[in-house]
Amino acid sequence: MVKTISLIGFIQAIFGILIFVSKRPKHLSFTIITFWLFIIAISLGTKLLPFDTVEYLKFGVFPILFSHGPLLYLYVNSLVNENFKLNWKHLLHTLPIFIIGIQRSLGNQVSMNSSPDLSENPNYIYNNIYYALLIISVVTYWILSIQLILKHRKSIPYFFSNYTAKNTLNWLILLIVVFLFLIVIELFISYIEKLMNTKFTELSSIHINLTIFTFMLVFFGIKQTAIYKKQKISLSDSVKTKNTQAALNERQEKDLNKEIIQYLKTKKPYTNPDYSLQMMVEDLNVPRYKISHVINASQKKNFFKFINEFRVKEVKEKLADPLYKHYTLLGIALECGFNSKTSFNRIFKEETGVTPSHYKKSLQL
Structure with missing residues (x-):
């Protein structure tokens, strides 16, 4: 069942990548969302590999999950800020990925195929710390992204004659709310499982969440085009x-x-x-x-x-x-x-x- 869900999400991510790579005219937002889907494909694709093969990859998928917050923030910036460009300072967003990845590789604590749930690997305090940091990272970046969208909405009356799905980015706020809701559900289930010292299902909630998230990202992202075309005041x-x-x-x-x-x-x-x-x-x-x-x-x-x-x-x-x-x-x-x-x-x-x-x-x- 886990592999089936992961396969569905993986296919969705690959399908989205092919669409955004071929989409015209080119825009920075398409590049960011393509890379984002590539990261998701890696996360979901590991569940499709034999366990022995995955064990050789000591870096682990878990650190890559720290990229979702920054990628959302950069994606929103590319939509609402006409003059936004990627530069070297944006690489600072990747520091947690490499720091945690290196530590986990050296400590050999969790393989790529392991679940980051709090209910697993209870003997390793780092896992609980990393999981808490992941939640803080995702929530922080996504709150910052919502603030960017709300700030952008205030400028709409100065540049557009109608409020549309394209310029209000309602779908993106919905995506953020849904994903945060799924995270809360995941935390609640993990807490109950740990409290009762049991496991309700063998399904990995993180992969279910990523599959749902991928579907929404591709479905709505395909319809989203560049909002500003040399409109905002430089x-x-x-x-x-x-x-x-x-x-x-x-x-x-x-x-x-x-x-x-x-x-x-x-x-x-x-x-x-x-x-x-x-x-x-x-x-x-x-x-x-x-x-x-x-x-x-x-x-x-x-x-x-x-x-x-x-x-x-x-x-x-x-x-x-x-x-x-x-x-x-x-x-x-x-x-x-x-x-x-x-x-x-x-x-x-x-x-x-x-x-x-x-x-x-x-x-x-």
Whole structure:
């Protein structure tokens, strides 16, 4: 049974590696997740090897488990930080792997095929210490990763016109919560087994957890693409933004504001639910920091609110147009660039003070 579960997880990991290696366009996040799946494949693959063969590998799989926390943290960074690059300082994250691996090799305490459960190898105090350090490492890195995601979410209204599964990273938070839940269950079972001096099952919970985790990582990771495409303000842009008032005089600011509004009215790019600040930058061929300044200063609002005001106006126009009288409210909302019924109802009420259905009824009076 253990080998069957490990085989399923191993195949999933290899399948994911092949997909991410061939995925285009290339992005750093794909490289990190590919390496992550490779580490998982090693961890699960050892259960498929003959025990005698595994015994020669004294380093052990257990130290490799310390890589999951750092890999998640680096993966999240590659998604939410446009300017993120891997460098030599990131190798510091691997120190626990090598230190513990060397100690275990010299001490010959646990083979690669051994389980890291607290209920096993009770005579070796190092095993309990390592297991506690593993839990601390995973929880710490994953809390830091959630903080990165939450910080990123605060910047979404300045760069995007809709909240989507791609830019909110809800799936990644779900993945973290599920995995932490599985760890808690594993600890609870290990504690009860040790307390009762028995073993409920021969199954290795760490391999079950990795198999479930691998499935979710591949399933959701395939759908995730790069969030930012040269959108976030770089250091040079930040300096320019501080001096935008000097770079743009009052006349230039008014002219650019008119150009933006005219562009939105004539082209209606906001009907694209994925419309972003970068798309506006590319269409107008105007530096990002200038457009951001005009929207924030002249319109007194962020990009999200600015664009959705145009969408609400478009909805109101279509509701008053006889050509759209057979359309449902949701159908009109989707035509105007909203990506869900929930966000449409909320934004429409914020802008008009009434719900879309109430507004539609008022037109029929």
